[in-house]
Amino acid sequence: MPSAEPSPSLTVQPSPSPTAAPAGSASLVSGDRAYGHVVALAQDIGSRPAASDAEAAAADYIADQLTSYGYQPYLQPFEVEYSVEQTDLEVLSPETITLEALALRSSPSGEATGQLVAAGIGRPEDFPAEGMTGQVALVERGELDFSDKVSNAAAVGATAVIVYNNEAGPFRGDLKEESAIPAVGVSQEDGQRLLGLLALGPVTVRLSVETGLVQGTSQNVIARSPDGRCEQVVGAHYDSVEAGPGANDNASGVGALLEIARVLAIGGGEGVCLVAFGAEEIGLVGSQRFVADLSQDERQALRGMVNLDMVGVGDQWQLAGSDDLVEEVDGQAAGLGLDPVPAELSAGLTSDHASFIGAGVPAILIYRFDDPRYHSAEDQVQFVEPRLLEQAAELALLALGP
Ligand code: BES
Ligand code: ZN
Numbered sequence: 001m002p003s004a005e006p007s008p009s010l011t012v013q014p015s016p017s018p019t020a021a022p023a024g025s026a027s028l029v030s031g032d033r034a035y036g037h038v039v040a041l042a043q044d045i046g047s048r049p050a051a052s053d054a055e056a057a058a059a060d061y062i063a064d065q066l067t068s069y070g071y072q073p074y075l076q077p078f079e080v081e082y083s084v085e086q087t088d089l090e091v092l093s094p095e096t097i098t099l100e101a102l103a104l105r106s107s108p109s110g111e112a113t114g115q116l117v118a119a120g121i122g123r124p125e126d127f128p129a130e131g132m133t134g135q136v137a138l139v140e141r142g143e144l145d146f147s148d149k150v151s152n153a154a155a156v157g158a159t160a161v162i163v164y165n166n167e168a169g170p171f172r173g174d175l176k177e178e179s180a181i182p183a184v185g186v187s188q189e190d191g192q193r194l195l196g197l198l199a200l201g202p203v204t205v206r207l208s209v210e211t212g213l214v215q216g217t218s219q220n221v222i223a224r225s226p227d228g229r230c231e232q233v234v235g236a237h238y239d240s241v242e243a244g245p246g247a248n249d250n251a252s253g254v255g256a257l258l259e260i261a262r263v264l265a266i267g268g269g270e271g272v273c274l275v276a277f278g279a280e281e282i283g284l285v286g287s288q289r290f291v292a293d294l295s296q297d298e299r300q301a302l303r304g305m306v307n308l309d310m311v312g313v314g315d316q317w318q319l320a321g322s323d324d325l326v327e328e329v330d331g332q333a334a335g336l337g338l339d340p341v342p343a344e345l346s347a348g349l350t351s352d353h354a355s356f357i358g359a360g361v362p363a364i365l366i367y368r369f370d371d372p373r374y375h376s377a378e379d380q381v382q383f384v385e386p387r388l389l390e391q392a393a394e395l396a397l398l399a400l401g402p
Contacts, residue, residue: 028263029397031390034255035381037065038312038389041238041254042247043381049242050279051080051216058238058254062221062276065258069265071223071274078289080218082282084242085211087184089162092204094197101184103209104146104163106175110182111208112136112160118198122149122161133157136205138194142166146183147176154180160207164191182209218278220286223261231271231301232400234260235287235352236308237280244377247384250280252312256392263397272400277352280309287352291359305363306399307353311392312384314368318343321353322362329364329399336394343369366395 041048041058048055059075066073089101092113114135120126122139137153141163144152153161160181165171165188173185184207186194197203218239224230236253240246254276261274277286294302304325317333317340319326326342333340345351345365353363368388373379 028266029259029390029393031386031388033262034259034389034393035384035386037255037258038247038251038384039381041251042240042245042379046245047242048238048240048246049214050082050218050239050282050285051214055218055239055278059219059221059276059278062238062254062258066221066223066261066274069262071261071265073221073223076220076222076289076293077217078219078279078285079215080279080282080285081213081215083211083213085209087210088206088208089184089186090206091194091197092206094201094203097193099186099190100170101162101186101207102170102172103211104150104173104175104179104183104185106178107183107209108178108181109209109211110160111206112182113206114159114204116162116194116198116203116205117158118195119153122152122163124152124155127152127156131156134159136207137161138191138198139163140166140191141171141173141185145176146173147179150175150179150181150183160184162186162191162194162205162207164188164194182207184209218286220278220290221276222290223274225269225272227270229271229301230273230298231303233273233275233302233305233356234308234396234400235275235277235305237277237286237352239278239281239286240379241281241375243375244373244379245381247379247381248313248371249310249374249379250308251381252310252384252389253308253392256308256311256389256396259389259393260396263393280352284350284352284355287355291355291361294359299359299361302361304399305353305356305361306396307351307363307365308367308392308396309351309365310367310371310374312368312388313371313373316341316369317391317395318367318369319364320345320367321364322357325362325364325399329366329395332398333395336391336398338391338395340366340395364399366392366399
């Protein structure tokens with residue numbers, strides 16, 4: 001994108017022919033180098049939740065890499081506060097089984113051990129006439145509000161409630177207000193397993209819900225272009241969810257980002273700033289902070305943002321965000337031998353490009369779909385493909401223009 005270009009969108013020059021080798025710096029990108037960063041972040045450091053020591057270690061790693069390429073990176077610290085929760089559910093007898101459970105939102109913290117009693121869908125008449133003092137209720141999802149099921153159980157003396165899904169898979173239910181006793185949800189399959197055990201005899205379970213507040217410091221890692229100007233930003237979040245090591249989400253994006261940084265340091269990086277965002281997983285906090293801290297002049301100088309998030313797993317390149325940018329990159333990708341599709345992130349999903357669009361800066365998200373290990377302990381490095389990291393970096397360089 002030439003700097004005199006008045007259009008707010010990134011401009012990509014047409015490549016000479018669709019079969020030509022990627023122009024200029026793009027061909028210098030190494031998928032293996034990018035993958036090395038994924039291993040360093042997701043395997044050596046591991047899970048990197050916002051404000052954790054691991055997140056800070058990842059920021060240091062990224063800053064060290066950028067320094068080694070010749071940048072003068074700096075940290076942009078900010079305070080974060082968010083709630084966390086740990087839910088455990090175990091069958092203690094007739095055999096020991098650990099089950100996946102998700103606390104209903106607004107469940108209080110607490111621990112309960114007791115005999116399991118099936119109580120239909122949790123209507124008052126579904127509970128045993130003699131009450132269930134000290135016992136744990138097992139009810140099916142559906143028909144009544146979760147809050148009514150749980151208060152009906154508490155009214156007859158239950159110490160906790162397990163709600164099983166009325167369709168396949170797990171779910172995450174919401175209580176209208178904090179309940180008197182802990183309440184968790186399990187999949188339909190696990191619900192049926194528990195009913196199967198109850199058909200054979202008494203079942204004892206232990207359930208605990210622990211909620212807490214994390215308060216601490218997160219940070220963005222920023223490397224400005226050699227002349228300090230940020231006409232374009234390439235970004236990727238480096239934090240992860242607590243549940244897993246975040247190899248694809250989003251060490252993959254950071255691996256590609258660092259490769260872009262290395263290649264742009266060799267030449268062509270004028271006006272391009274590189275930003276690794278902290279605290280994305282708790283609400284895009286790092287990117288919100290980055291845009292909020294821009295002066296009016298800096299904000300006006302910023303013509304586009306390229307976000308790399310989840311670029312190492314999946315079947316298809318997708319492009320989301322500002323229409324002009326999506327169209328331009330889509331139209332040029334054939335020159336790299338790639339065929340991305342314009343897309344929208346599924347309902348409820350978002351990432352850091354949204355913070356820029358919200359601030360009036362055109363932005364594009366480059367990502368792949370679909371990752372079955374998203375936000376799980378299985379989001380590990382062996383599923384990330386170096387070849388895809390290379391393609392992600394090349395697509396991002398294409399978005400930046402010649
Ligand atoms: N990486 C995801 C968003 C995403 C999902 C990108 C699928 C590409 C494909 C991101 O890290 C995420 O989980 N975002 C949260 C953010 C929210 C807490 C503000 C989300 O969308 O739920
Ligand atoms: Zn992500």
